[in-house]
Amino acid sequence: MNIFISNSSKEPIYEQIKKQIKQSIYRGEVQEGDLLPSIRQLAKDLQISVITTKRAYEDLEREGYITSVVGKGSFIAGQNMELIREKRIQLIEERLTEIVDECKELDVSLDQLKEIIELLYKEER
Amino acid sequence: MNIFISNSSKEPIYEQIKKQIKQSIYRGEVQEGDLLPSIRQLAKDLQISVITTKRAYEDLEREGYITSVVGKGSFIAGQNMELIREKRIQLIEERLTEIVDECKELDVSLDQLKEIIELLYKEER
DNA sequence: ATATTGTATATATTATATATATACACAAGG
DNA sequence: CCTTGTGTATATATATAATATATACAATAT
Numbered sequence: 001m002n003i004f005i006s007n008s009s010k011e012p013i014y015e016q017i018k019k020q021i022k023q024s025i026y027r028g029e030v031q032e033g034d035l036l037p038s039i040r041q042l043a044k045d046l047q048i049s050v051i052t053t054k055r056a057y058e059d060l061e062r063e064g065y066i067t068s069v070v071g072k073g074s075f076i077a078g079q080n081m082e083l084i085r086e087k088r089i090q091l092i093e094e095r096l097t098e099i100v101d102e103c104k105e106l107d108v109s110l111d112q113l114k115e116i117i118e119l120l121y122k123e124e125r
Numbered sequence: 126m127n128i129f130i131s132n133s134s135k136e137p138i139y140e141q142i143k144k145q146i147k148q149s150i151y152r153g154e155v156q157e158g159d160l161l162p163s164i165r166q167l168a169k170d171l172q173i174s175v176i177t178t179k180r181a182y183e184d185l186e187r188e189g190y191i192t193s194v195v196g197k198g199s200f201i202a203g204q205n206m207e208l209i210r211e212k213r214i215q216l217i218e219e220r221l222t223e224i225v226d227e228c229k230e231l232d233v234s235l236d237q238l239k240e241i242i243e244l245l246y247k248e249e250r
Numbered sequence: 251a252t253a254t255t256g257t258a259t260a261t262a263t264t265a266t267a268t269a270t271a272t273a274c275a276c277a278a279g280g
Numbered sequence: 281c282c283t284t285g286t287g288t289a290t291a292t293a294t295a296t297a298a299t300a301t302a303t304a305c306a307a308t309a310t
Contacts, residue, residue: 012299019230026232038255049301054256070256071308085231092224092231093241099217099224100245106210106217110246114239116218120225121235137268163286174270179287195287196277 001030001037005046013048017056025065025076026085032078036066039074126155126162130171138173142181150190150201161191161199188212 001024005016024030037045039053046053057074060066064084068074103113126149130141149155162170164178171178182199185191189208193199228238 014299022230023232026230040255050256051301052299055300057256068256069308070306071254073255088227088231089233092227092233093245095220095224096242097245099220100242102213102217104246106213108214108217110243113242113246117221117225117238117242118235120218120222121229121238139268165286175287176270177268180269182287193287194277195275196285198286 001034003037003042003046005048013046013052014056014059017042017046017053018059021056021060022065030076032076034076036074036076126159128162128167128171130173138171138177139181139184142167142178143184146181146185147190150204155201157201157203159201161201163198 001021003017003020005013009016021036036042036057039050039057042053043050057066057068061068061074061077064079065077066074067077100113126146128142128145130138132138134141146161161167161182164175164182168175168178182191182193186193186199186202189205189212190202191199192202225238
């Protein structure tokens with residue numbers, strides 16, 4: 001698994017790591033039980049502290065994406081990721097419903113809304 | 126206009142001031158053009174710094190609730206609906222930014238997102 | 251044993267939010 | 281005018297939260 005960090009990004013390093021690992025899972029690039037880079041190795045590769053990689057893995061573990069075992073390593077968790085993805089998309093749809101309602105109330109057209117979305121989507125982070 | 130602050134509250138002083146003035150407006154206790162206490166007088170009454178009252182009034186002015194004139198004072202503004210609309214759209218954009226970020230994380234494409242929006246928009250009447 | 255793994259504690263650094271003091275600029279009324 | 285009351289601008293202090301670190305500890309594998 002290749003993980004990169006951008007120094008120019010204002011996004012915290014541990015967030016960058018978390019996102020990339022999550023994306024690998026969502027894209028099916030990794031599977032249940034796959035071994036992740038050790039927090040030490042990853043820290044060395046990225047030239048950052050062990051604490052920061054630890055922080056990322058700790059968060060991911062709490063969120064159910066990975067499991068860590070002392071002395072062995074960290075592994076992709078055995079859960080139905082597609083199900084989790086669907087659930088999250090469902091949550092997004094609920095929030096979008098509220099937004100759509102509010103847009104109608106404010107007389108924001110569908111095209112205008114799409115345009116806003118497009119701008120936000122293309123904005124680099 | 127009577128304004129109180131609680132120093133036991135964890136809410137910032139300027140927020141307490143802002144809320145009370147907004148509520149007076151919403152409740153119709155004050156009308157367009159009404160004079161507010163001067164930032165100095167209010168600061169003295171509440172035994173806080175002028176900067177803090179200034180901060181509250183400054184925010185309220187930016188949000189369109191009041192207007193301030195040097196040498197004269199601060200007044201309740203006429204509620205400008207277009208301004209309020211702009212403000213609400215801005216809030217929507219902030220929420221959309223979060224959603225877009227999450228979509229990227231979940232590998233949901235711009236087109237897919239647009240499609241979801243379109244369905245939701247046309248769905249409800 | 252030794253090297254590799256994750257963990258825990260205490261701490262430093264940075265960023266942001268909140269509040270302040272003080273000097274400045276404009277307006278009104280004696 | 282000029283004094284007093286208004287809002288404004290600048291530079292700064294303080295507190296809190298977010299981010300990142302160093303280092304010592306504990307479990308596992310070989």
